[in-house]
Amino acid sequence: MQLTEKILALKTPCYLYNLPLLRKTLQNVKEESGRYPAFHAHYAIKANANPVLLKVIREYGLGADCVSGNEVKRAVECGFPRDSIVYAGVGKSDEEILTALKEDIFCFNCESLPEIRVINGLAAQCSKKARIALRINPNVDAHTHHYITTGIEENKFGIYLCDLDQVLAELTALEHIELTGLHFHIGSQITDMGVFRSLCLKVNEIQQHLNHKGLRLPHINFGGGLGIDYNNPHAEPIADFASYFNTFARHFEPACPNQQVHFELGRSVVAHCGDLISRVLYVKEGKNKKFVILDAGMNDLLRPALYQAFHKIENISSRLPEEKYDVVGPICESSDCFGKEVSLRQTNRGDIIVIHSAGAYGETMASQYNLRNLPGSYFEGE
Numbered sequence: 001m002q003l004t005e006k007i008l009a010l011k012t013p014c015y016l017y018n019l020p021l022l023r024k025t026l027q028n029v030k031e032e033s034g035r036y037p038a039f040h041a042h043y044a045i046k047a048n049a050n051p052v053l054l055k056v057i058r059e060y061g062l063g064a065d066c067v068s069g070n071e072v073k074r075a076v077e078c079g080f081p082r083d084s085i086v087y088a089g090v091g092k093s094d095e096e097i098l099t100a101l102k103e104d105i106f107c108f109n110c111e112s113l114p115e116i117r118v119i120n121g122l123a124a125q126c127s128k129k130a131r132i133a134l135r136i137n138p139n140v141d142a143h144t145h146h147y148i149t150t151g152i153e154e155n156k157f158g159i160y161l162c163d164l165d166q167v168l169a170e171l172t173a174l175e176h177i178e179l180t181g182l183h184f185h186i187g188s189q190i191t192d193m194g195v196f197r198s199l200c201l202k203v204n205e206i207q208q209h210l211n212h213k214g215l216r217l218p219h220i221n222f223g224g225g226l227g228i229d230y231n232n233p234h235a236e237p238i239a240d241f242a243s244y245f246n247t248f249a250r251h252f253e254p255a256c257p258n259q260q261v262h263f264e265l266g267r268s269v270v271a272h273c274g275d276l277i278s279r280v281l282y283v284k285e286g287k288n289k290k291f292v293i294l295d296a297g298m299n300d301l302l303r304p305a306l307y308q309a310f311h312k313i314e315n316i317s318s319r320l321p322e323e324k325y326d327v328v329g330p331i332c333e334s335s336d337c338f339g340k341e342v343s344l345r346q347t348n349r350g351d352i353i354v355i356h357s358a359g360a361y362g363e364t365m366a367s368q369y370n371l372r373n374l375p376g377s378y379f380e381g382e
């Protein structure tokens with residue numbers, strides 16, 4: 001990335017979003033999913049809920065995947081059609097369910113029988129019928145970080161396969177519920193297409209079981225999870241959507257000819273489109289190492305502290321030879337570290353440091369810990 005007057009003028013720390021890259025990424029999603037008429041891509045708002053990005057994403061015809069009442073409201077405000085909004089989450093509150101019922105969204109992705117009973121009751125109060133999909137925990141290991149693996153049996157997510165028949169039996173008695181599909185999401189940052197193939201094979205098995213019971217549902221939702229290359233943000237700025245959608249087209253067997261297939265992509269749509277821009281406050285000489293202390297901290301970008309996540313870090317102010325530094329933030333926690341032994345061009349106070357691929361789960365996970373300000377956001381190519 002080039003140091004420009006515009007970047008020098010930014011109030012740091014802040015997120016800088018590359019809208020032309022976002023548009024290119026979305027065009028690719030549209031083309032690759034568009035090869036398969038039954039496929040529908042939704043965008044997982046939790047990855048980045050910035051309204052400027054949401055309005056661009058909406059332009060490319062993606063639906064919205066929400067995990068809170070406020071995300072549902074944000075999706076509607078940013079122009080996502082109500083009938084393209086899905087809403088998941090293990091702990092939907094009554095107020096959130098009522099919001100989604102009022103907005104008449106496409107589908108609730110439900111995670112337990114107690115939740116479905118509550119939705120039934122609230123839908124009855126509103127004289128509505130809630131469309132739901134059952135989120136099934138298929139016990140397929142995503143082989144990713146244990147904090148972002150969601151589809152194995154020890155997770156809190158979804159209905160276990162062994163409970164499926166009992167749930168289906170109970171549903172028939174719930175008059176304000178319409179079962180329209182099944183939902184899956186087995187984890188995030190998955191780059192091995194073999195994992196999605198295993199998911200397809202498991203879903204095929206489940207559908208065969210349902211077929212035997214005479215049940216053919218109109219919708220299947222595979223969730224999100226497509227990973228990106230954090231090591232090479234410049235060489236690989238767009239995720240491999242072609243292989244992703246093709247894997248499902250090849251291995252998933254629809255239960256009926258016009259069964260519709262949904263996806264909820266988050267990270268792969270926005271991650272490379274955002275960088276965290278910060279300034280060096282101090283360079284501190286330790287006993288055996290040097291620390292670069294940034295004005296950005298774990299409150300601005302939590303991923304390295306929470307998941308030991310790797311983000312490529314670059315000093316765009318310096319042309320000096322490289323040295324090794326631990327790059328840290330100003331927060332009173334040892335985990336407030338963006339990278340150890342990072343090779344950076346020789347660094348001085350005031351230099352601009354870019355932390356790449358921070359467009360997903362960066363701004364949305366920012367907090368005011370230590371009573372710091374929330375990072376601002378700026379846009380290139382508006």
Ligand code: LLP
Nearest residue numbers: 044185188189224225226264265266267361
């Ligand atoms: N659908 C559901 C039901 C989800 O729970 C998620 C993400 C997605 C879709 C989108 O997944 P994606 O395409 O972004 O992988 N904060 C973590 C990631 C947590 C993912 C939570 N669920 C991180 O920074 O790596």
